[in-house]
Amino acid sequence: MLNVKVYSGNLLIGTADLFATDPPMGVAGGKLSVTSDYGKVRLAIDSLNSNPQPDWSALDLKALTNDGKEVHSVGGILISDLVDVYIDEAPDIDILGIADAYELWFGTDPAYRAYYGT
Numbered sequence: 187m188l189n190v191k192v193y194s195g196n197l198l199i200g201t202a203d204l205f206a207t208d209p210p211m212g213v214a215g216g217k218l219s220v221t222s223d224y225g226k227v228r229l230a231i232d233s234l235n236s237n238p239q240p241d242w243s244a245l246d247l248k249a250l251t252n253d254g255k256e257v258h259s260v261g262g263i264l265i266s267d268l269v270d271v272y273i274d275e276a277p278d279i280d281i282l283g284i285a286d287a288y289e290l291w292f293g294t295d296p297a298y299r300a301y302y303g304t
Contacts (some may be wrong), residue, residue, distance in 0.1 A: 188257075209288070
């Protein structure tokens with residue numbers, strides 16, 4: 187598990203405990219525990235989720251570990267917020283294509299170990 191702080195630009199919009207969700211593709215995901223600033227980007231997230239070809243770069247999403255290291259990803263960061271459908275469910279966050287430190291951060295995760303047989 188990797189605990190991260192999630193930012194949109196300079197706004198701290200939430201924190202998340204990430205788990206290996208697709209080890210061969212370098213994907214990690216979890217539930218986003220939102221901050222009060224999340225409301226400032228929520229409408230944009232809703233719009234992106236309903237767009238068949240969303241451009242998430244406008245939100246300038248980034249995830250930082252507790253020691254301040256950025257979680258670099260090839261495929262970006264996606265947030266799925268279904269609060270209108272599932273009232274009490276936190277948004278999902280997925281970080282796609284983590285390459286540089288995936289094994290370091292998720293090497294002991296059960297999904298990682300199951301896939302790589304370690």
